[in-house]
Amino acid sequence: MKNKRCGNCGSFEITKNKVEGPFRWKDYPLVYLTSPISLLQCNACGETMRLPGDSEKIDHAVEESLRHYTQFFIAKILERENCKQIELAARLGVSPEYLSSLKAGNRTPSFQTFNFLRTLAMNEGAFQVAAPENATRLAKVG
Amino acid sequence: MASIAKYPLTDVFRAIDETRYWFSAPSRSLAEVIRVFEKLGAPKSEAEATHFILQGIKLLQETDFVQSVLQWNDPKCIADVYGKVIEGQPWFIKFRIDEDGVLEEISFHPPNKSMTTVNGTVIF
Numbered sequence: 001m002k003n004k005r006c007g008n009c010g011s012f013e014i015t016k017n018k019v020e021g022p023f024r025w026k027d028y029p030l031v032y033l034t035s036p037i038s039l040l041q042c043n044a045c046g047e048t049m050r051l052p053g054d055s056e057k058i059d060h061a062v063e064e065s066l067r068h069y070t071q072f073f074i075a076k077i078l079e080r081e082n083c084k085q086i087e088l089a090a091r092l093g094v095s096p097e098y099l100s101s102l103k104a105g106n107r108t109p110s111f112q113t114f115n116f117l118r119t120l121a122m123n124e125g126a127f128q129v130a131a132p133e134n135a136t137r138l139a140k141v142g
Numbered sequence: 143m144a145s146i147a148k149y150p151l152t153d154v155f156r157a158i159d160e161t162r163y164w165f166s167a168p169s170r171s172l173a174e175v176i177r178v179f180e181k182l183g184a185p186k187s188e189a190e191a192t193h194f195i196l197q198g199i200k201l202l203q204e205t206d207f208v209q210s211v212l213q214w215n216d217p218k219c220i221a222d223v224y225g226k227v228i229e230g231q232p233w234f235i236k237f238r239i240d241e242d243g244v245l246e247e248i249s250f251h252p253p254n255k256s257m258t259t260v261n262g263t264v265i266f
Contacts, residue, residue, distance in 0.1 A: 005166065
C-alpha cells in the first residue's frame with residue numbers, strides 16, 4: 001500500500017497479513033477467528049484496515065468461528081455430563097429447538113449464551129451449579 | 143480557523159457512491175460504532191457498522207463542519223472534522239480524500255470533548 005498511512009499511528013508500514021483478530025462484533029467484546037483472514041495491517045501498531053468488502057468477509061469469518069466454538073462447547077458438555085440436550089437447554093434457559101440449531105451450526109448465539117456455554121464446557125462443576133432445580137435454593141448453590 | 147472544509151461534500155459523497163473508500167483506523171470508527179450500539183441494545187456487525195458510518199457521512203451538511211486539521215504533521219495529510227448527532231448520539235467524524243481521490247475514513251466515534259460546528263452547534 002504505497003503512500004498510505006495507518007490512521008491510528010501514522011506509519012507507512014502497511015502490508016497484507018493473515019489476521020486472527022481480535023474483532024469487536026455485535027455484543028461480543030472480542031472474537032478470535034478459527035481461521036485467519038487476509039487484511040491490510042499496520043506493522044507498527046497492529047491496526048487492521050478495511051477496504052470495501054472486508055467487513056462482509058469479517059462478518060462471515062466471525063460467524064463461522066463463533067458457530068464452530070459453540071458446537072465444540074455443546075459437544076464437550078453433552079459428552080462429559082452424559083446428559084440429554086433437553087437438560088442442557090434447561091440450564092441455558094433456551095428452547096430445545098434453539099439448542100438443536102446451535103448444535104447444528106445453523107445459528108449464532110448471543111454473547112450471553114455463548115459465554116454461558118463456554119463456562120459450562122470449561123468448568124466441570126458449573127453444570128451441577130446451573131441445574132434449574134437449584135436456581136433459587138441458595139443453600140444448595142452455596 | 144477556516145470555516146470551509148477542504149474537501150467538498152459532493153466529492154466525499156461521490157467517493158462513497160463509487161466505493162472509493164477505505165477505513166484507515168477501524169479501532170476509532172467501526173469498533174466504536176459497534177461498542178456504542180451494543181450498549182444501546184442494538185448490536186451491529188461490521189458490515190452494519192460500515193453501512194451506518196457511510197450513510198452517516200452522507201447525512202453531513204456544510205453546517206456540520208468543525209475544522210480542518212493536519213494529520214501526522216504532514217502538509218499532504220489534511221483531514222476535515224465534522225460533528226453531528228445521528229440517531230440520538232453525538233459523533234466526531236474525521237476523514238480526508240487522498241491524492242488518488244480515495245476517501246480515507248479516519249474517525250467516527252463519540253466526541254472526547256465538546257466541539258462546535260461552524261453554525262455554532264455544540265456537539266458533546
